[in-house]
Amino acid sequence: MRWTIKPVPALEKIKHLQDALQVDAVTAQLLIQRGIKTYDDAKAFFRPSISQLHDPFLMKDMDRAVDRIEKAIKSGENILIYGDYDVDGTTAVSLMYSFLSKIHSSVATYIPDRYEEGYGISYQGIDFAQDNGFTLIIALDCGIKAIDKVAYAEEKQIDFIICDHHRPGEHLPKAVAVLDPKRKDCTYPYEELCGCGVGFKLIQALAQHQDVPVEALTEYLDLVATAIGADIVPITGENRILAYHGLEVINKNPRPGIAAMTAPLKKELTITDVVFIIAPRINAAGRIKHGQNAVNLLTENDPNVAIAFAEEIETFNLDRRSLDKQITAEALAQITTLKEEDRMTSVVYDKSWHKGVIGIVASRLIETYYRPTLVFTKSGNKLAASARSVRGYDVYEALEACQEHIEQFGGHKYAAGLTLAEANYGAFKQKFEEVVSGNIDPKLLVPEISIDAEIKLRDLTPKFYRILKQFAPFGPGNMRPTFMVSKAQDTGYGKTVGQTNDHLKLTLTQDKVRIGAIGFNLGDKEDLIKDKQCFSAAFTLDENEWNGNVTLQLKLKDIKPN
Incomplete structure (x- = not known):
């Protein structure tokens, strides 16, 4: 150390x-x-006071997003709330659904299947929207790079509002509104919101338009605090305010789904408890079965039904833990077999590894070999990977330098995902090692x-x-x-x-x-x-x-x- x-x-x-x-x-x-x-x-x-939160209309495109949602409500349009299958995505979808369903009857949720559709907005999801008469999709925790998908939706007369917090590419999708504090042309005072946090700013803006005080929205902050903890965003500025009050809700008046997961603990929960107890269970739904199970749990109002949902999700979590242990052992053995202990990176692949746990396995490998890590598995006819990094090293930038071998990627400084053709795996692995070894400060490889x-x-x-x-x-x-x-x-x-x-x-x-x-x-x-x-x-x-x-x-x- x-x-x-x-x-x-x-x-x-x-x-x-x-x-x-x-x-x-x-x-x-x-x-x-x-x-x-x-x-x-x-x-x-x-x-920390709720009154310290920034005006949501300081975020670029917020006025356009609010106008489009209000128009949809006024004209009775069907609204589809679309989100990623991880904790940030499913809590964001649950938050938006919980809020909008109180003021509009034609609202539904959609979580893409991790294995059939992959990360983010899918053509299959847009086809579902068209087949079921949805004319507005609100995408949460995804969509900032979905240029082709948003164009495809436009051809079908379906509008998009994107609420994301990932880094944009060179061009933005042509959506009605793109809410992302990391947009270069966005001057919002706080950049570090998670996807659920951006979703909260949208409901804050909608409430503000209806003269509803922000204090009335505290009931949703258990979801926001859970996403903040799980997504490992900085707990500073607005995130600190949201997490502080969200923990109060979790401990004093949680929604039935969160109460069902935490009731056996009988203690005051901290953000660490959220990260290690609540988040893995929500994540397990999307990893093992389907992320919609997590949304069902988090939006359920009947405590007895919520307990049944929570018990089902606990079985997914036990399966996840078993897979995590097995695949970590296999990945460590692969590094030893290939004699790659002295590399600056860990890049491993097995076509049989469960796609739902490769991100966890990447984090586990860093516990043994403290270096930027990617774990690949087969996904359809492509390879999919989860990337994790060490403190102080931007793995997203390293992936940008390897773009010639990658078909699609996205994420943050310390966690990212990507897909590539199987034929490009060897060249990518070599290039990634070259990039990291060429620009990492060696001291960052020591915890x-x-x-x-x-x-x-x-x-x-x-x-x-x-x-x-x-x-x-x-x-x-x-x-x-x-x-x-x-x-x-x-x-x-x-x-x-x-x-x-x-x-x-x-x-x-x-x-x-x-x-x-x-x-x-x-x-x-x-x-x-x-x-x-x-x-x-x-x-x-x-x-x-x-x-x-x-x-x-x-x-x-x-x-x-x-």
Whole structure:
């Protein structure tokens, strides 16, 4: 692991914020590192307000989108809400359907089949719209590159409104409206919305047009918070406001579908719980069966029916986990067999691998070989891949440099998808390795622990932790603070734990202060704590509950000798 310590802000800035907020120096430092410099900044950070959301009409084409939807409602047109099959897409479709179906009776949803239609807008979906009398399609979390598909729909007198957040190509589809804060000609103040977030801005605009206050839309924010967590977008700016209030809805008044998935947990959920508990189950529907199952769950109003839907989706999730484990083992074996451990990239392919889990497998491979990764499988007569990247490296740009071998691609800096002809696989694999090895900083191939502050154990008080918890929701742009302590020792009772002794449990001491710690998958560091050696530890702060007693605990990320 590569430890990097964030710069300490100027002492006068720390002192100024300390005095303004009446907090300790470390808390002031953490806030300044997050761009918070004044009392008002801190108020907005700790108490995000719905009223701070930007005017949706600042987004390019928003007025055109609202006018077209209002015209459709007035004239009784059939509206089809179309979205991708992942969490962002299915939550966005569920959000738009939940809102529009309250004010218009002729609304339906469409999720493309992952295996028959592939990602994004399909000709099959447009044919479905024509056959069933839909004259307006609202596409969510997809469509920004669907130039030919939108033209095909226009020939059939079907209009498109596109709500996307992926990077546009050189040209935009000729839709009635293209809502995407990443458009070069869009001056919307916040670019990092997810697809469901762009969908929320559209319903906010529709509500605003009807003089409905934005506060009345909070019931939809459980869906937006779920998409924000699952799509790993920065939890800054508007996303922080939406995630903060969305988590409140999830914990206090969730829709029946989300309640059915989370009821057994009986605890207050964090954005991490959303990412690891809710999102995989929603995703499993599209990966194993069909994304429409997720929409059915998320739009169901009867709690008993929602429980039945959730139980069905749980079986998909169990199947997904089994496939994920099997294919990851096969992919790792392939890298070893081909003797590709020393490459700058991992690119693997097997025609039998399940298309629904190759994205997860790509993430798993990065856990072993920390480098940009693509996992391919057969999809019809083409090869389809999911790409994942390491922190600091833009895999989307790397794919752009390999376009001569690719038929279609799209995505983000850290996650993308593509298709290519099987005959081009070898040439693509070679080119991708050349591109990455030619422009990646070698240090990015070593996992980084970014440390916010060095701290003394005596500073880790219950009061400090109570303030720290209010930094949530955590995520990109506002990660859970990571600390470092130097010249610490174990009390002498530290040991490895777990069935195969993978984990390390110990008690750190420094200047007569003691605090318990757990290091998952750090069992191989046991020698560094023996015989009361001094060591440095990188960690996050957590709570441990045992027999009704709650104590502070360090969650160790790494240990180094002093």
